[in-house]
Amino acid sequence: QVQLAESGGGLVQAGGSLRLSCAASGRTFSNYAMGWFRRAPGKEREFVAAISSSGSSTGYADSVKGRFTISRDNAKNTVYLQMHSLKPEDTAVYYCAADRRVGQPRRSGYDYWGRGTQVTVSS
Numbered sequence: 001q002v003q004l005a006e007s008g009g010g011l012v013q014a015g016g017s018l019r020l021s022c023a024a025s026g027r028t029f030s031n032y033a034m035g036w037f038r039r040a041p042g043k044e045r046e047f048v049a050a051i052s053s054s055g056s057s058t059g060y061a062d063s064v065k066g067r068f069t070i071s072r073d074n075a076k077n078t079v080y081l082q083m084h085s086l087k088p089e090d091t092a093v094y095y096c097a098a099d100r101r102v103g104q105p106r107r108s109g110y111d112y113w114g115r116g117t118q119v120t121v122s123s
Contacts, residue, residue, distance in 0.1 A: 002026040002098045002112040009094060009117030012086055016121070020081040022096030022114060029077040030054075033099040035110055036070060036081045038092035038119075048094070049081060050105030059105050064090075086121045093118050 008020040022034070035050035049070035050059045058070050067086075072079040079096055094117050097110035 002029075002032065004096050004098060004112060004114035006094060006096050006114045006117040009119045011120045011122065014086060014088055014121055014123050016086050017082070017084045018086065018119060019083070020094055020096075020117060020119070022079045022081075024077045024079070024098065030074040031100065032112075033101065033103075033105045034070075034072060034079040035097045035099060035105065035107075036068075036079075037095045037097060037110075038090075039095070039116075040089075040092040043092075045095070047107040050099075050107065051079065052105050053102070057104055059107065083119075086119075088121045088123045091119060091121050 003025045006022045033052050036048040037045050038048050039045040047061050051070045051072050055072050067084050069082040096114045098112040099110045
């Protein structure tokens with residue numbers, strides 16, 4: 001089992017920045033690829049970004065590419081999502097997730113999920 005806890009959400013104006021954090025506990029964090037997902041009101045949950053267990057590979061949704069950066073600190077058991085140039089359409093609950101499969105970071109099929117943190121971008 002891996003327990004995940006997101007933090008760092010809040011209210012920000014369009015064009016602003018936020019950094020989300022996800023602290024992991026339980027099994028060895030460095031064995032897991034990690035991902036960020038989001039669910040906007042009335043929409044399905046969608047993939048945002050993912051990073052391999054070592055941090056050497058990352059992947060992004062087209063909608064956030066160039067604006068968001070995923071990173072991790074395995075010594076601190078934490079994964080981050082740095083968000084710049086935020087838009088009102090980025091408003092959502094953001095979730096981090098852990099994937100125990102090896103290889104390239106994936107966009108689905110994650111095993112463990114946090115409870116989410118709300119990000120609201122005002123226009």
